[in-house]
Amino acid sequence: MKSIDTPLVVLDKNKLKRNITEMAQFSKEAGVDLRPHIKAHKTPEIALLQVEAGAKGITVAKIGEAEEMAKAGIRDVFIAYQIIGEKKIQRVINLMRAADLTLAVDSEVGVGYLKDMAAKVERKIPVLMEVDTGLNRCGVKSGHEAIVLAKKIRQIPGLNFKGIFTHAGHAYGASSPSQVDEIGRQEGEIMVDLARGLNKEGIPVEVVSVGSTPTAKISGRIKGVTEIRPGNYVFYDAMQVSLGVVPAQRCALSIYATVISKPTQNRVIIDAGSKTLSLDKGAHGNEMLKGFGFIKGYPHLLLSRLSEEHGIIEGMKSEKMPEIGDVLEIIPNHACTAVNLAESLVVFDENNRVNNWKVKARGKVQ
Numbered sequence: 001m002k003s004i005d006t007p008l009v010v011l012d013k014n015k016l017k018r019n020i021t022e023m024a025q026f027s028k029e030a031g032v033d034l035r036p037h038i039k040a041h042k043t044p045e046i047a048l049l050q051v052e053a054g055a056k057g058i059t060v061a062k063i064g065e066a067e068e069m070a071k072a073g074i075r076d077v078f079i080a081y082q083i084i085g086e087k088k089i090q091r092v093i094n095l096m097r098a099a100d101l102t103l104a105v106d107s108e109v110g111v112g113y114l115k116d117m118a119a120k121v122e123r124k125i126p127v128l129m130e131v132d133t134g135l136n137r138c139g140v141k142s143g144h145e146a147i148v149l150a151k152k153i154r155q156i157p158g159l160n161f162k163g164i165f166t167h168a169g170h171a172y173g174a175s176s177p178s179q180v181d182e183i184g185r186q187e188g189e190i191m192v193d194l195a196r197g198l199n200k201e202g203i204p205v206e207v208v209s210v211g212s213t214p215t216a217k218i219s220g221r222i223k224g225v226t227e228i229r230p231g232n233y234v235f236y237d238a239m240q241v242s243l244g245v246v247p248a249q250r251c252a253l254s255i256y257a258t259v260i261s262k263p264t265q266n267r268v269i270i271d272a273g274s275k276t277l278s279l280d281k282g283a284h285g286n287e288m289l290k291g292f293g294f295i296k297g298y299p300h301l302l303l304s305r306l307s308e309e310h311g312i313i314e315g316m317k318s319e320k321m322p323e324i325g326d327v328l329e330i331i332p333n334h335a336c337t338a339v340n341l342a343e344s345l346v347v348f349d350e351n352n353r354v355n356n357w358k359v360k361a362r363g364k365v366q
C-alpha cells in the first residue's frame with residue numbers, strides 16, 4: 001500500500017459489476033425498463049457495461065454527457081434536463097445525428113424552445129414532461145397543471161409527447177429507511193395517478209419514468225410505472241449506506257489517501273480534502289450522515305473536517321489511530337461528486353489488474 005501515490009479514486013470492478021447486474025435483474029423481474037442516469041459516473045466504460053447488462057438506454061443531465069456517450073456508441077439517450085437557450089438548442093440539434101434523443105420539458109417557455117428546435121429538424125422530437133413528486137426542484141405539479149402542459153406539448157406538430165418523468169431526490173433527506181420507502185411509494189403512485197388522469201383526457205402515456213437510487217426498487221414495483229432511472233447504484237456510497245439502501249460492503253468506489261501528519265495522539269491528517277472528496281453531505285440534507293466519509297477498518301474514527309487538500313480525522317484518546325505513511329480507504333459521502341472531481345478512475349478488475357478509465361464531461365462547462 002505504501003508504494004502507491006495518493007489521493008486516488010479507486011473502483012472495484014467486481015463490486016461495480018455486481019451492482020450493475022443486480023439492478024438490471026430487478027428491472028427485469030419488476031417488468032420495467034432500466035435507463036440509468038450516467039451523471040453518476042460520466043464514464044463510457046461503465047455506461048457500456050450497463051447497456052450490456054440490459055439497460056434500454058441511458059439518462060444524462062448535461063448535453064456534454066450525451067455527446068460523450070454518443071461518441072462511445074450509445075444511441076438511446078434521454079436528456080433529463082430543461083434545454084433552455086439558443087446555443088444549447090443548436091448543440092442538441094447537432095447531436096441528433098449521432099444519438100436518438102428524448103428531451104425533457106416542464107414549462108410553456110421550454111415548450112417554445114423545443115418548438116423552435118423541432119422546426120429546424122425533420123423528425124418529431126420525443127418529449128417527456130417533468131413532474132414534481134415532492135423534491136420541489138423542476139417539474140409541474142401532478143393534476144391540472146400537468147394536464148394543461150401536456151396538452152400544449154401535444155399541440156406542437158414537431159413534438160411527440162411520450163410520457164412523464166420524475167426524480168424523488170427528497171428521499172436523500174429522509175430520516176429513516178421507512179421514510180425512504182414511503183417517498184418511493186408516493187413517487188410511483190403520484191405518477192401512475194397522473195398517467196391515468198392524462199389517459200382520461202385522451203392523452204396516451206407510453207412512458208412513466210421514476211427513480212433515484214434509494215427509491216428505484218420501491219417506485220419501480222408500482223403497477224403502471226414503466227421505467228426506472230437510478231444512477232448512483234453503480235457505486236453506492238456513505239449516503240446510501242446511511243439511508244439503509246445497502247451495507248457498506250456493497251460500495252464499489254473508494255478514495256485512497258495517505259496519512260501525512262499526526263499532530264496529536266487523536267488527530268491525523270490525510271492528503272484528501274474537499275477537492276478530492278467534495279464537501280457533499282447529501283444534496284437534500286441527510287441527518288444520518290456523520291462526517292465526510294467512512295474510513296474502512298477504522299469505524300470509530302470521524303473524518304470531521306475538510307480543507308481543500310487536507311482531511312482531518314479525529315478519534316478518542318484511547319482509540320487505535322493510523323500512523324503517518326498509512327494509506328486509508330475512504331468511502332465518500334457522495335460517489336458521484338467525488339468522481340466528477342477526478343480525471344480518471346483507477347479500476348481493479350477481477351484479477352487485480354489495474355486499468356484507468358477516464359471520467360468525461362467533468363466540471364461546470366457543458
Ligand SMILES: Cc1ncc(COP(=O)(O)O)c(C=O)c1O
Nearest residue numbers: 037080167212213229230231232
Ligand atoms: C432526473 C434524475 N433522474 C435520475 C437521477 C438518479 O438518481 P440517483 O443519483 O439517486 O441514482 C437523478 C439524480 O440526481 C436525477 O436528477
